[in-house]
Amino acid sequence: MTTDNAGPARPVERGRKPAVIPALRGPAVVLMVVGALLLVIPALLYAGDSGPNRIDRWIQPAVNTPAGLWRTALIVDWTGEPAGRVVTVLIVAALCLLTGRQRLAVTAVVGTFLTTVLALVLKHLVDRRIHGDFLSYPSGHTAAATAIGLVLGLLVADLLKAGRLIGTALVLGLAVICGGLMAWSQIDLTAHYPTDTIGGFGSALLMIPATALLIDRFAGKQQVTTRR
Numbered sequence: 266m267t268t269d270n271a272g273p274a275r276p277v278e279r280g281r282k283p284a285v286i287p288a289l290r291g292p293a294v295v296l297m298v299v300g301a302l303l304l305v306i307p308a309l310l311y312a313g314d315s316g317p318n319r320i321d322r323w324i325q326p327a328v329n330t331p332a333g334l335w336r337t338a339l340i341v342d343w344t345g346e347p348a349g350r351v352v353t354v355l356i357v358a359a360l361c362l363l364t365g366r367q368r369l370a371v372t373a374v375v376g377t378f379l380t381t382v383l384a385l386v387l388k389h390l391v392d393r394r395i396h397g398d399f400l401s402y403p404s405g406h407t408a409a410a411t412a413i414g415l416v417l418g419l420l421v422a423d424l425l426k427a428g429r430l431i432g433t434a435l436v437l438g439l440a441v442i443c444g445g446l447m448a449w450s451q452i453d454l455t456a457h458y459p460t461d462t463i464g465g466f467g468s469a470l471l472m473i474p475a476t477a478l479l480i481d482r483f484a485g486k487q488q489v490t491t492r493r
Contacts, residue, residue, distance in 0.1 A: 281368075281484070282365060282366050282367070282368065282369075282423065283368060283481045284366070284368040284369045284371070284372045284419065284477035284478075284480050284481050285419060285474065285477045285478055285481055286419075286422060286423050286426075286427075286432065288422075288427070288428055288429045288432055289419070289422060289429065289432045289433060289436065290478065291429070292429060292432070292433040292436070293474035293477065293478060294474070294478075296436070296437070296470050296474050297470070297471050297474050297475055299467075299470055300466075300467045300468070300469070300470025300471030300472075300474075301467065301471050302467070303463055303464065303466060303467030303470065304387070304403065304464050304467030304468055304470075304471060305467075307402065307403075307460050307463055307464050307467075308387060308390075308391045308402065308403075308464060311391070311393050311402060311460060312390075312391045312392060312393065313391075313392050313393065314393045314394075315393070315394045315395075315397075317458050318458075318460065320459065320460055321458040321459045321460055324452065324459035325452060325455075325458075325459060328449060328452040328453055328459065329453060330449075330453050334453070335453075335454075337450075338449070338450040338453045338454050339450075339454070341446055341447060341449070341450035342406065342447075342450045342451065342454060342456070344410065344447070345405070345406030345407075345409050345410055345447055345450075345451075346406075350377070350381070350409050353409075353413055354373055354374055354377050354409075354413065355374075357373045357413055357416055357417060358370040358371075358373040358374050360417075360420065361373060361416070361420055364420065364424060366420060366423060368477070368480050368481060368484055369416060369419055369420055369423070369477070371480055372416060372419070372473065372476050372477045372480055373413070373416045375476055375480070376412055376415075376416065376472055376473040376476035376477065377409055377412045377413065377416075377473075379472050379476055380408050380409065380411075380412045380468050380469050380472040380473065381405060381408065381409060383408075383468050383471075383472055384403050384404070384405040384408045384464075384465065384468050385405065387402065387403055387464070387468070388400035388401070388402065388403070388405075391403075393458075393461070395455075395456075395457065395458060395461075396455075401457050401458060401461045402458075402460075402461045402464050403461055403462075403463075403464025403465040403467070403468050404447075404448070404451050404456075404457045404461040404462045404464065404465035405465065406447050406450075406451055406456070406457075406465065407444055407447045407448045407451060407457070407461075407462040407465030407466055407469075408464075408465035408466070408468040408469045409447075409469070410443045410444050410446065410447035410448075410469075411440050411443060411444030411447070411465065411466050411468075411469035411470065411473075412469040412472070412473050413443050414439040414440040414441070414442060414443030414444055414469075415436060415439070415440045415469055415470070415473040415474070416473060417439045417443070418435045418436030418437070418438065418439035418440060419436055419477065421435050421439065422435045422436055440466075440469065440470065444462075444465070444466045444469065447462075447465075448462035448465070448466070
């Protein structure tokens with residue numbers, strides 16, 4: 266008498282869906298390299314500064330918005346504050362879990378946490394300041410928002426079964442939208458210099474793909490061990 270194991274195996278397979286679909290593993294590494302460059306180059310250029318540079322003075326007036334949008338900037342800014350950041354990350358992680366992407370849910374939590382830690386460490390190492398005593402590089406708010414956008418991009422690319430080109434466009438596009446919106450709020454509220462937000466974007470671009478790939482690798486080894 267044979268036993269049919271097909272039924273209970275399905276939920277397990279759903280839980281094994283990778284954080285980074287195979288088509289995006291190569292582009293994920295490229296994004297990490299780009300992120301490292303966006304993070305390190307400005308850090309070297311602006312370390313120890315206590316004022317805007319030429320690029321900042323050029324961008325700031327273009328970003329300033331009418332007074333009516335000030336409240337919108339504050340709302341966006343709140344999602345990057347500790348409480349708002351936790352709420353946002355938990356919502357995104359819940360979306361990943363509901364769609365059976367457990368590894369991506371872990372990436373949302375762990376990756377955003379590591380991105381935040383990286384930004385905090387670099388603030389002290391770079392020692393760039395704004396408004397006197399506030400460490401500004403890189404923008405932690407922008408880093409967190411970009412991290413969320415990257416996770417959402419990975420999720421959407423997986424759900425749509427996107428290929429390399431479209432998948433990369435989705436991941437990068439959502440990262441730019443989420444990170445760009447937060448960067449706008451930080452610049453508009455003069456909480457950061459415009460170039461600080463570039464570093465924040467680079468932080469997430471480096472850490473989220475790295476975290477996702479490491480989670481996939483670790484989980485893959487665990488599966489092999491379990492089968493044996």
